[in-house]
Amino acid sequence: GIQVEQSPPDLILQEGANSTLRCNFSDSVNNLQWFHQNPWGQLINLFYIPSGTKQNGRLSATTVATERYSLLYISSSQTTDSGVYFCAVENYGGSQGNLIFGKGTKLSVKP
Amino acid sequence: DGGITQSPKYLFRKEGQNVTLSCEQNLNHDAMYWYRQDPGQGLRLIYYSQIVNDFQKGDIAEGYSVSREKKESFPLTVTSAQKNPTAFYLCASIGAEAFFGQGTRLTVV
Numbered sequence: 001g002i003q004v005e006q007s008p009p010d011l012i013l014q015e016g017a018n019s020t021l022r023c024n025f026s027d028s029v030n031n032l033q034w035f036h037q038n039p040w041g042q043l044i045n046l047f048y049i050p051s052g053t054k055q056n057g058r059l060s061a062t063t064v065a066t067e068r069y070s071l072l073y074i075s076s077s078q079t080t081d082s083g084v085y086f087c088a089v090e091n092y093g094g095s096q097g098n099l100i101f102g103k104g105t106k107l108s109v110k111p
Numbered sequence: 112d113g114g115i116t117q118s119p120k121y122l123f124r125k126e127g128q129n130v131t132l133s134c135e136q137n138l139n140h141d142a143m144y145w146y147r148q149d150p151g152q153g154l155r156l157i158y159y160s161q162i163v164n165d166f167q168k169g170d171i172a173e174g175y176s177v178s179r180e181k182k183e184s185f186p187l188t189v190t191s192a193q194k195n196p197t198a199f200y201l202c203a204s205i206g207a208e209a210f211f212g213q214g215t216r217l218t219v220v
Contacts, residue, residue, distance in 0.1 A: 004153075033209060041148075041199055043211040086153060088209070098169075099144075099209060101153035 002027040002091045006102035013077050013109050021072040021105045023087030031090030032063050033099065034072050038083045046072070046085075077109045114138070115204045117212030123220045124189065124196060132187045132215045134202035140210075143185035144203040147171060148214075154201060160185055189217065 003026040013019055023032075034046040047054050047061040049070065054061055058077075063070040074081055084106050088099040115136040124130045136143065142161045146154040156169030160179040174193025179185055189196045197219050202212045 035209075035211075041201075041214040041216070043201060043214075045208050045210060048208045088154075098156065098159065099154075099203075099205075101146075101155075103151075103153045 002029070002089060002100050004087060004089055004100050004102035006085075006087055006105050008105060009103065010106045011108070013107065015077060015079060015109055015111050017077050017109075018073070018075045019077060019107070021074070021085050021087075021107075023070040023072070023089075023102055025068050025070075025087075025089050027068075027091055029065065029068075029089040029091060031099070032065075032070055033088050034061055034070070035086045035088065036081075036083050037086060037104070043086070074107075077107075079109045079111055082107055082109050115202060115210050115212045117200075117202050117215050119215060120213065122215055122217045124217060125220060127191045129188055129190050130217070132189070132200055132202075132217070134185045134187065134212060135183055136185075136204035136210075137183060138204050138206065138210060139182070140204040140206045141182070142205040143179070144205060144209075145169075145175075145177065145185070145187045146201045146203065148199040148201060157187065157200075 005024045007022045035043045049061045049063045051065045058075045060073045084104040086104045088101045118133045144159040145157040158177040160166035176188045200215045203209045
């Protein structure tokens with residue numbers, strides 16, 4: 001099946017710093033989403049981005065489907081950005097909505 | 112408020128017991144999914160349902176059962192056959208995008 005790899009696994013930032021999280025996937029996808037899991041376990045949908053670029057405030061994401069990767073950019077990080085960021089993909093031709101998750105990037109933002 | 116609701120938030124199971132986790136959505140999505148998350152890991156698919164009265168096994172279905180009698184509801188039963196049920200369980204309702212409940216943390220006592 002499709003493999004999803006995220007890097008780095010852990011990231012520690014000082015408040016105000018910028019960061020880039022990467023998601024590589026091994027096959028064609030028709031759905032890619034980024035999620036943030038807060039310290040209480042809640043998963044929040046950040047971006048639905050099977051291709052192209054989107055921005056939402058301090059966050060932006062780019063997916064280059066032909067090269068099988070996606071990037072999540074966090075600018076001017078805040079302590080509330082801490083948590084785990086997951087990339088999830090739906091394999092092209094797979095069951096609709098069957099998202100395959102990477103293992104996540106654990107982000108800690110220090111004041 | 113549109114959304115997806117899981118209950119309970121915390122659940123304790125004795126050895127040999129079956130327990131049922133609730134998941135309700137009012138997003139009018141056809142598809143609902145159950146995932147399991149172990150510490151430091153990503154999410155693994157247990158079961159999913161893309162239409163009422165139909166459901167499919169995911170990657171780790173052994174020891175679990177589900178039903179989908181209503182579009183809004185997709186309960187998960189953790190049976191005594193599941194040998195290592197302690198985990199965080201997340202339910203998702205999926206249209207074009209996925210929306211997750213707040214999760215249920217199950218512990219075997």
